[in-house]
Amino acid sequence: AQTVTQSQPEMSVQEAETVTLSCTYDTSESDYYLFWYKQPPSRQMILVIRQEAYKQQNATENRFSVNFQKAAKSFSLKISDSQLGDAAMYFCAYRSAHYQGGSEKLVFGKGTKLTVNP
Amino acid sequence: DGGITQSPKYLFRKEGQNVTLSCEQNLNHDAMYWYRQDPGQGLRLIYYSQIVNDFQKGDIAEGYSVSREKKESFPLTVTSAQKNPTAFYLCASNGQGVEKLFFGSGTQLSVL
Numbered sequence: 001a002q003t004v005t006q007s008q009p010e011m012s013v014q015e016a017e018t019v020t021l022s023c024t025y026d027t028s029e030s031d032y033y034l035f036w037y038k039q040p041p042s043r044q045m046i047l048v049i050r051q052e053a054y055k056q057q058n059a060t061e062n063r064f065s066v067n068f069q070k071a072a073k074s075f076s077l078k079i080s081d082s083q084l085g086d087a088a089m090y091f092c093a094y095r096s097a098h099y100q101g102g103s104e105k106l107v108f109g110k111g112t113k114l115t116v117n118p
Numbered sequence: 119d120g121g122i123t124q125s126p127k128y129l130f131r132k133e134g135q136n137v138t139l140s141c142e143q144n145l146n147h148d149a150m151y152w153y154r155q156d157p158g159q160g161l162r163l164i165y166y167s168q169i170v171n172d173f174q175k176g177d178i179a180e181g182y183s184v185s186r187e188k189k190e191s192f193p194l195t196v197t198s199a200q201k202n203p204t205a206f207y208l209c210a211s212n213g214q215g216v217e218k219l220f221f222g223s224g225t226q227l228s229v230l
Contacts, residue, residue, distance in 0.1 A: 105163055106151075108161040110158060
Protein backbone atom coordinates (compact mmCIF):
# COMPACT_ATOMS: atom_id res chain seq x y z
CA ALA A 1 0.00 0.00 0.00
CA GLN A 2 1.08 3.51 -0.71
CA THR A 3 2.09 5.78 2.14
CA VAL A 4 2.73 9.50 2.34
CA THR A 5 4.99 11.03 4.98
CA GLN A 6 5.19 14.66 6.01
CA SER A 7 8.04 14.92 8.47
CA GLN A 8 7.41 18.50 9.58
CA PRO A 9 4.34 18.78 11.86
CA GLU A 10 4.80 22.55 12.06
CA MET A 11 6.69 25.21 10.13
CA SER A 12 6.86 28.98 10.38
CA VAL A 13 7.93 31.68 7.96
CA GLN A 14 8.20 35.44 7.96
CA GLU A 15 5.89 37.32 5.67
CA ALA A 16 7.44 37.83 2.21
CA GLU A 17 10.00 35.06 2.80
CA THR A 18 10.17 31.62 1.19
CA VAL A 19 9.37 28.33 2.88
CA THR A 20 9.61 24.71 1.73
CA LEU A 21 7.35 21.93 3.02
CA SER A 22 8.60 18.36 2.69
CA CYS A 23 6.77 15.26 1.53
CA THR A 24 7.98 11.76 0.76
CA TYR A 25 5.94 8.83 -0.45
CA ASP A 26 6.31 5.14 -0.95
CA THR A 27 4.94 3.33 -3.98
CA SER A 28 5.87 0.56 -6.39
CA GLU A 29 3.91 2.17 -9.22
CA SER A 30 5.41 4.24 -11.99
CA ASP A 31 2.34 6.26 -12.94
CA TYR A 32 0.63 8.38 -10.34
CA TYR A 33 -0.39 11.89 -9.33
CA LEU A 34 0.77 13.98 -6.42
CA PHE A 35 -1.08 16.87 -4.85
CA TRP A 36 -0.71 19.57 -2.27
CA TYR A 37 -3.91 20.63 -0.53
CA LYS A 38 -4.31 23.63 1.74
CA GLN A 39 -6.74 23.66 4.68
CA PRO A 40 -7.16 27.13 6.20
CA PRO A 41 -8.96 27.70 9.53
CA SER A 42 -12.28 27.48 7.66
CA ARG A 43 -11.36 23.79 7.18
CA GLN A 44 -12.26 23.90 3.48
CA MET A 45 -9.83 21.76 1.48
CA ILE A 46 -8.29 23.73 -1.38
CA LEU A 47 -6.13 22.23 -4.12
CA VAL A 48 -2.86 24.15 -4.34
CA ILE A 49 -0.95 22.26 -6.99
CA ARG A 50 -0.74 18.88 -8.71
CA GLN A 51 2.00 16.94 -10.45
CA GLU A 52 1.82 14.04 -12.87
CA ALA A 53 4.61 11.54 -12.27
CA TYR A 54 5.32 11.11 -15.98
CA LYS A 55 6.14 14.79 -16.33
CA GLN A 56 9.72 15.74 -15.53
CA GLN A 57 8.93 19.43 -15.36
CA ASN A 58 8.03 20.68 -11.92
CA ALA A 59 4.55 22.16 -11.59
CA THR A 60 4.13 25.84 -10.77
CA GLU A 61 1.08 27.87 -9.76
CA ASN A 62 1.89 31.52 -9.15
CA ARG A 63 3.85 31.66 -5.85
CA PHE A 64 3.62 27.90 -5.36
CA SER A 65 6.01 25.45 -6.96
CA VAL A 66 7.09 21.90 -6.35
CA ASN A 67 10.37 20.04 -6.43
CA PHE A 68 9.47 16.58 -7.70
CA GLN A 69 12.23 14.00 -7.38
CA LYS A 70 10.76 10.76 -8.71
CA ALA A 71 13.74 8.53 -7.97
CA ALA A 72 13.93 9.81 -4.41
CA LYS A 73 10.12 9.72 -4.08
CA SER A 74 10.13 13.27 -2.83
CA PHE A 75 7.59 16.00 -3.52
CA SER A 76 8.28 19.25 -1.68
CA LEU A 77 6.22 22.44 -1.89
CA LYS A 78 7.88 25.84 -2.08
CA ILE A 79 5.90 28.94 -1.20
CA SER A 80 7.52 32.17 -2.32
CA ASP A 81 6.74 35.65 -1.03
CA SER A 82 4.68 34.16 1.82
CA GLN A 83 1.50 35.98 2.71
CA LEU A 84 -0.58 35.97 5.88
CA GLY A 85 -3.31 34.18 3.96
CA ASP A 86 -0.97 31.25 3.35
CA ALA A 87 -1.25 30.24 7.00
CA ALA A 88 -2.96 26.86 7.01
CA MET A 89 -2.51 23.12 7.26
CA TYR A 90 -0.90 21.71 4.14
CA PHE A 91 -1.48 18.13 3.11
CA CYS A 92 0.49 16.14 0.59
CA ALA A 93 -1.50 13.43 -1.21
CA TYR A 94 -0.90 10.55 -3.63
CA ARG A 95 -3.18 8.93 -6.18
CA SER A 96 -2.55 6.05 -8.52
CA ALA A 97 -2.99 6.75 -12.23
CA HIS A 98 -4.39 3.30 -12.87
CA TYR A 99 -8.07 2.52 -12.48
CA GLN A 100 -8.21 -0.60 -10.35
CA GLY A 101 -11.48 -0.42 -8.52
CA GLY A 102 -10.90 2.32 -6.04
CA SER A 103 -7.46 3.40 -6.99
CA GLU A 104 -8.75 6.91 -7.55
CA LYS A 105 -8.79 7.41 -3.81
CA LEU A 106 -6.26 9.81 -2.38
CA VAL A 107 -3.76 8.80 0.29
CA PHE A 108 -2.91 11.75 2.53
CA GLY A 109 0.02 12.63 4.72
CA LYS A 110 -0.60 13.84 8.26
CA GLY A 111 -0.12 17.47 7.35
CA THR A 112 2.15 20.39 8.15
CA LYS A 113 0.83 23.42 10.00
CA LEU A 114 2.27 26.58 8.47
CA THR A 115 2.37 29.79 10.47
CA VAL A 116 3.14 33.07 8.73
CA ASN A 117 4.58 35.75 10.99
CA PRO A 118 4.01 39.43 10.10
CA ASP B 119 -23.19 26.92 -8.65
CA GLY B 120 -21.90 23.36 -8.76
CA GLY B 121 -20.42 21.88 -5.66
CA ILE B 122 -20.68 19.54 -2.72
CA THR B 123 -22.98 20.29 0.18
CA GLN B 124 -22.49 18.68 3.55
CA SER B 125 -24.96 19.00 6.38
CA PRO B 126 -25.17 19.65 9.19
CA LYS B 127 -22.08 21.71 9.90
CA TYR B 128 -22.09 20.57 13.53
CA LEU B 129 -23.62 17.39 14.93
CA PHE B 130 -23.82 15.94 18.39
CA ARG B 131 -24.29 12.28 19.17
CA LYS B 132 -25.57 10.72 22.35
CA GLU B 133 -24.28 7.45 23.69
CA GLY B 134 -25.65 4.50 21.71
CA GLN B 135 -27.17 6.68 19.02
CA ASN B 136 -26.77 6.37 15.27
CA VAL B 137 -26.36 9.62 13.37
CA THR B 138 -26.33 10.32 9.65
CA LEU B 139 -24.20 12.88 7.85
CA SER B 140 -25.50 14.17 4.56
CA CYS B 141 -23.45 14.70 1.39
CA GLU B 142 -24.98 15.93 -1.84
CA GLN B 143 -23.23 16.92 -5.07
CA ASN B 144 -24.51 18.49 -8.27
CA LEU B 145 -21.29 18.05 -10.23
CA ASN B 146 -22.49 14.89 -12.00
CA HIS B 147 -19.55 13.03 -10.52
CA ASP B 148 -19.58 9.26 -10.43
CA ALA B 149 -17.19 8.77 -7.52
CA MET B 150 -17.77 9.93 -3.97
CA TYR B 151 -15.71 9.52 -0.82
CA TRP B 152 -15.92 9.95 2.93
CA TYR B 153 -12.83 10.93 4.90
CA ARG B 154 -12.33 11.31 8.61
CA GLN B 155 -9.93 13.93 9.96
CA ASP B 156 -8.47 13.79 13.47
CA PRO B 157 -5.91 16.26 14.80
CA GLY B 158 -2.43 15.15 13.80
CA GLN B 159 -3.76 12.24 11.76
CA GLY B 160 -4.43 13.74 8.36
CA LEU B 161 -7.36 12.41 6.36
CA ARG B 162 -8.28 8.75 6.45
CA LEU B 163 -10.67 7.08 4.03
CA ILE B 164 -13.84 5.58 5.50
CA TYR B 165 -15.88 4.50 2.46
CA TYR B 166 -16.01 5.27 -1.23
CA SER B 167 -18.39 4.68 -4.09
CA GLN B 168 -17.61 4.72 -7.78
CA ILE B 169 -21.11 4.10 -9.06
CA VAL B 170 -24.69 4.07 -7.87
CA ASN B 171 -25.63 1.07 -5.71
CA ASP B 172 -22.02 0.12 -5.18
CA PHE B 173 -19.50 1.11 -2.50
CA GLN B 174 -16.32 -0.21 -0.90
CA LYS B 175 -14.74 -0.02 2.51
CA GLY B 176 -11.81 2.27 3.02
CA ASP B 177 -9.12 2.03 5.65
CA ILE B 178 -11.30 2.72 8.72
CA ALA B 179 -14.81 1.49 7.84
CA GLU B 180 -15.61 -0.21 11.15
CA GLY B 181 -18.53 1.47 12.91
CA TYR B 182 -19.72 3.26 9.79
CA SER B 183 -22.20 2.51 7.03
CA VAL B 184 -23.10 4.20 3.74
CA SER B 185 -25.59 3.99 0.90
CA ARG B 186 -25.50 5.19 -2.69
CA GLU B 187 -29.06 5.07 -4.01
CA LYS B 188 -28.67 8.19 -6.12
CA LYS B 189 -25.70 9.55 -8.02
CA GLU B 190 -25.99 12.86 -6.21
CA SER B 191 -26.13 11.54 -2.66
CA PHE B 192 -23.75 9.56 -0.44
CA PRO B 193 -24.89 9.68 3.21
CA LEU B 194 -22.68 8.36 5.99
CA THR B 195 -24.13 6.79 9.12
CA VAL B 196 -22.00 6.73 12.24
CA THR B 197 -23.31 3.79 14.22
CA SER B 198 -23.19 3.10 17.95
CA ALA B 199 -20.43 0.60 17.18
CA GLN B 200 -18.08 3.49 16.45
CA LYS B 201 -16.67 4.09 19.92
CA ASN B 202 -14.66 7.18 19.11
CA PRO B 203 -16.75 9.15 16.63
CA THR B 204 -15.58 12.64 17.54
CA ALA B 205 -13.88 13.96 14.41
CA PHE B 206 -14.24 16.21 11.39
CA TYR B 207 -15.84 14.40 8.44
CA LEU B 208 -15.19 15.42 4.86
CA CYS B 209 -17.09 14.29 1.79
CA ALA B 210 -15.46 14.48 -1.64
CA SER B 211 -16.18 13.59 -5.23
CA ASN B 212 -14.54 13.43 -8.62
CA GLY B 213 -15.53 12.66 -12.17
CA GLN B 214 -14.06 9.89 -14.28
CA GLY B 215 -10.72 10.94 -15.69
CA VAL B 216 -10.54 13.94 -13.37
CA GLU B 217 -7.70 13.67 -10.89
CA LYS B 218 -8.74 16.53 -8.67
CA LEU B 219 -10.98 15.81 -5.70
CA PHE B 220 -13.72 18.31 -4.88
CA PHE B 221 -14.44 18.62 -1.17
CA GLY B 222 -17.44 19.66 0.85
CA SER B 223 -17.11 22.03 3.79
CA GLY B 224 -17.24 19.24 6.36
CA THR B 225 -19.23 18.17 9.42
CA GLN B 226 -17.84 18.30 12.95
CA LEU B 227 -19.24 15.42 14.97
CA SER B 228 -18.97 15.48 18.75
CA VAL B 229 -20.18 13.16 21.49
CA LEU B 230 -22.39 14.49 24.25
